[in-house]
Amino acid sequence: MFQDELTRQLREKKRIAIVFAALGVAILAVLFFTQSFPRPFWPWATFAAAAVFFEWNAVEVNDKLFASPSVMVMMTAAVAFGPESAVLGTAAMAALAMATPADIRERRWFQPAANLGQLVATTAVSTGVLAVLMVQIGDESGEWTVSTSMVGLIAIATGLAAAIYGIVNLGLVSFIFRRVYGASMNTWSHVPAIVLPLIGMGFLGGLLGTTYLLIGPASLPLIAIVFFTGYMAFESYAGLREAQLSTLAGFIKALEAKDLYTRGHTERVAYLSNMIGQHLGFNGTQLERLRWAALIHDVGKLAVPREVIRKKSRLTEDEYKEMQGHVHHVENLLSEVEFLRPMVEIASNHHAHFDGKGYHGSTGDKGETPSLEARILAVADSFDAMTSTRSYRVAMSQVYAFAELRRFAGTQFDPEVVEAFIEVLTASGEQYGSPVEISEDEARRRAEHGFGDLSARARMKYDELRQSARQRPAESDKPEANRG
Amino acid sequence: MAELRLRTLTFAAWTGLLVGAAAFTISGVSQTAVGFIDWFLPVLVWATAITVVSIITVPAPSGSHLSLGIGAAVGAAILVPDHAALGAAICLGLAATGLVERGLSMTTSRSDGDFLTDAIGMAAYAFSYRFVFEAFDVQLTLDPSWTIVASVAVAGTVWFVIRALVAALVGLERSDLAGRYLWLLALEDWAVVVSIFAAGALFGLTWPLMGAWAFAVAILPYAFGHLAFERYHSTRVTYGQTIRALAQIPEVAGLAPSGHSTRTADLAIAIAQEMGLHPNEVMELEYAALMHDVGRITLNEPAIVKAGYTDEDIARWGSQIIAEAPYLEHVSTLVAQQHRPYRSPGVAMDPDVPIASKIIKVASAYDDARIEMGLSPIESLERIHQGSAYEYDPHIGSSLRRVLVFRGEITF
Incomplete structure (x- = not known):
């Protein structure tokens, strides 16, 4: 079934690549005969280099939302070229940006081909509208000269054109996405997040275009400097943000690795929570928050003595208290970190039950249903705990873990989250836990008879298998969403 | 001890600025054909602009907070034709900045040394810009916009070097790594500095042609970078908090x-x-x-x-x-x-x-x-x-x- 799906995707990709590449070439050909190429050549080359640079180096601001000032460069260039050559000039720039160095290095064909059509069409439509507006704004002589009184109108026109750019781009990308992957991208919920910054960028692009026309090429280095430094600052900000995430992740992983039984737990819980969140239609910010919360949910456990965590027999009252204390340790440790505060709140409630019982963090009231994120985290955490080998029992099977989740749905777990989880995990084809049917009693009995290590080895084998299953070919060559 | 010496120096510089403002005003008014009010009004406007912009600071990657005042000075140097008026505006603007900084007690992010550094740097910039611009204007036959851009680049480099030197000298009160300090400081903050200069120059160039739109052209692109630098700074703070927590x-x-x-x-x-x-x-x-x-x-x-x-x-x-x-x-x-x-x-x-x-x-x-x-x-x-x-x-x-x-x- 999986193989069939891949074949279908490949067929669809080929079809889209041909249609879009042909569309791009056709548009360029038509423009070549109807418009004149911008003259002199070197300002066009400068603008093109900037646009391509920004297209290649889009910064991921927030999960899948890319900030790239290339649209602004396009608008600046369009105004600078004037209505006679704006569309051809910018469409040619867009065509140059179709393939990134990575695409060329890895010899991808689908993304560049789809981008050729997608970027050229998007650019041609938006600067086409702009060219019409520029003719209206310009004086009767038909000559494209700019005066101070026109600045505001031009900026508004470019803002509008940039908004059109965003909408057309989003429409085409989600069309490709739906055809190839079958899944809907939930397109229209992205519109404000993408189009609003684009309007701002377009507005600015119009201002800079008129600056170029009024001052001449001397303004180019200044405009370039302001942009590149701003862009660089943004990139180093994004890099630092990334560093922060990976520091926390790496650190937690290293601490966890000290204990064979919890090794990889956090990572798996983060992965599973993310899966559930995606299935429930979380947006980028929500998903990121969920991932962070999953990452830190067991930090407190690192401060609990190993003897307690690893104990084979029943815990004493004190030990049980100490074990539960890990929820508070998370709060004590990480509440100092400002941006983590909402995530700490989620993490500290991951032992709270759906019906309000269980163990709440200091922010959750007893008897209250914890937040949806905390409910997701609870399911992912419990599932991974059941399907991993612990000191007192070997790993249970996935089927048994599913049954357990369903058994406690409505009391301990949120039934909707449980069903969503089972659905998405079954669909993914991934396998967790013991390969053979093992119930909880059986798992405990086996641990007592010293089968624990054996099963741990089997589990590692499973980890490997899962790793290879996760590296699906389709992941890498999705058309880049939300460019611009 | 070191603090006291810095304070004395800062006070001396501040007094010097007042004296300078008075001297520039007297010489300017005595040479001009227009009346005192007509001569002094643009000076006052530019002095106010320099003060207002100087109060805004951007957290630079090295951790120091840079004042944006030099951006306003770049614009003033391009747009104020009279040497004396430019001198008076800068002296007055800086003196007022000193007062305001003290009044708002901005010592958390800015110290006495920062004000001294900025004052000397800005004065050096204005002098060298005028000198370079006139030399370029006569020697090179460039388009006037290019002459301005080139002069800003040269004078900006002078400013950068002088400012780094003064900052190192101020830091030397507490440091024994001046040479390295200076070099690394220069390397780290150049991006912020260059974008402030470019914004100031854009304003200077566009104001005569675009009027009030010049504010948007100069400020909006810069604001993007400013925001990024601020975010970078705050992420660095939370990064530190994260490490503190894990530790x-x-x-x-x-x-x-x-x-x-x-x-x-x-x-x-x-x-x-x-x-x-x-x-x-x-x-x-x-x-x-x-x-x-x-x-x-x-x-x-x-x-x-x-x-x-x-x-x-x-x-x-x-x-x-x-x-x-x-x-x-x-x-x-x-x-x-x-x-x-x-x-x-x-x-x-x-x-x-x-x-x-x-x-x-x-x-x-x-x-x-x-x-x-x-x-x-x-x-x-x-x-x-x-x-x-x-x-x-x-x-x-x-x-x-x-x-x-x-x-x-x-x-x-």
């Missing part, structure tokens, strides 16, 4: 004395600053000092405690954990070396022990003596001095002494 895991688990890592880090930073390390080195030292005992988390394994362990083990375990976090490789090596003596018998100095590791060793030992053993500050310092044959670097020991004297914990 406390062994303490929360009861495997390390409570508060030891924070106190050690605070003391280590003070020593490093006293010794004049570069801000980046200080930052890495801070992270390393905070996490120097993180290896103690391994001690929650009863088998390991039973088998016994050394300081070296703690250092190694800690560095292994930190090495898992990308971007912290250097911090990891600092932690790995923190247990090492600064020299071995018969060797003058082990060259491969990083200074940050040696500082951590001293700060941690001092805190142990002070808190764990309950010794007085002078007794704890004596232990460091006693151990300075091999264990504790005497340079760091004497730096520690100066820090303690400065904090008033011991008196001599």
Whole structure:
């Protein structure tokens, strides 16, 4: 079934690549005969280099939302070229940006081909509208000269054109996405997040275009400097943000690795929570928050003595208290970190039950249903705990873990989250836990008879298998969403 | 002492600015054909602009807060044709900035030294811009816009060098690494500086042609960068908080004395600053000092405690954990070396022990003596001095002494 799906995707990709590449070439050909190429050549080359640079180096601001000032460069260039050559000039720039160095290095064909059509069409439509507006704004002589009184109108026109750019781009990308992957991208919920910054960028692009026309090429280095430094600052900000995430992740992983039984737990819980969140239609910010919360949910456990965590027999009252204390340790440790505060709140409630019982963090009231994120985290955490080998029992099977989740749905777990989880995990084809049917009693009995290590080895084998299953070919060559 | 000297200098500069403003005004008004009011009004407008913009600061990557005032001065130098009027506007604007900064007590992010640096830098910029512009105007036959851009670039470089020099001289009051400090500071903050200059020049060029739109052209693109620099700064703060939190895991688990890592880090930073390390080195030292005992988390394994362990083990375990976090490789090596003596018998100095590791060793030992053993500050310092044959670097020991004297914990 999986193989069939891949074949279908490949067929669809080929079809889209041909249609879009042909569309791009056709548009360029038509423009070549109807418009004149911008003259002199070197300002066009400068603008093109900037646009391509920004297209290649889009910064991921927030999960899948890319900030790239290339649209602004396009608008600046369009105004600078004037209505006679704006569309051809910018469409040619867009065509140059179709393939990134990575695409060329890895010899991808689908993304560049789809981008050729997608970027050229998007650019041609938006600067086409702009060219019409520029003719209206310009004086009767038909000559494209700019005066101070026109600045505001031009900026508004470019803002509008940039908004059109965003909408057309989003429409085409989600069309490709739906055809190839079958899944809907939930397109229209992205519109404000993408189009609003684009309007701002377009507005600015119009201002800079008129600056170029009024001052001449001397303004180019200044405009370039302001942009590149701003862009660089943004990139180093994004890099630092990334560093922060990976520091926390790496650190937690290293601490966890000290204990064979919890090794990889956090990572798996983060992965599973993310899966559930995606299935429930979380947006980028929500998903990121969920991932962070999953990452830190067991930090407190690192401060609990190993003897307690690893104990084979029943815990004493004190030990049980100490074990539960890990929820508070998370709060004590990480509440100092400002941006983590909402995530700490989620993490500290991951032992709270759906019906309000269980163990709440200091922010959750007893008897209250914890937040949806905390409910997701609870399911992912419990599932991974059941399907991993612990000191007192070997790993249970996935089927048994599913049954357990369903058994406690409505009391301990949120039934909707449980069903969503089972659905998405079954669909993914991934396998967790013991390969053979093992119930909880059986798992405990086996641990007592010293089968624990054996099963741990089997589990590692499973980890490997899962790793290879996760590296699906389709992941890498999705058309880049939300460019611009 | 150093602070007092800086204050005196700042006050002298401030008085000089007032005198300069008066002198420029008198000479300007005596030479101009228009009346006093017509001459003085643009001066006042530009002085106000310089003051208002100067109050806005941007957190630069090196950690210092740069004032945007120079951007306004770049615009003024292009747009005010009369030399005397430009001089008067800059002097007046700077003098008012000094007053406002003091009134708003912005000492948290800006110190006296910053004002002195900015004042000298801005004056140097205005002089060199006018000089360069006139030379270029006569010598080169460029398009006027290009002449302006080229002059801003040359005068901006002059400003950058002079400002870095003054900043290093001001910092020299507390630092012995002036040459390196200057160079690294220049490297780190150039992006912010260049974008402020470009924004000022864009305003100067567009104002005559676009009127009020010039504000949008100059400010909007710059604002994007400004926002990014601010976000970078705040992320760096939360990054520090994250590391601080993670470093406390062994303490929360009861495997390390409570508060030891924070106190050690605070003391280590003070020593490093006293010794004049570069801000980046200080930052890495801070992270390393905070996490120097993180290896103690391994001690929650009863088998390991039973088998016994050394300081070296703690250092190694800690560095292994930190090495898992990308971007912290250097911090990891600092932690790995923190247990090492600064020299071995018969060797003058082990060259491969990083200074940050040696500082951590001293700060941690001092805190142990002070808190764990309950010794007085002078007794704890004596232990460091006693151990300075091999264990504790005497340079760091004497730096520690100066820090303690400065904090008033011991008196001599």
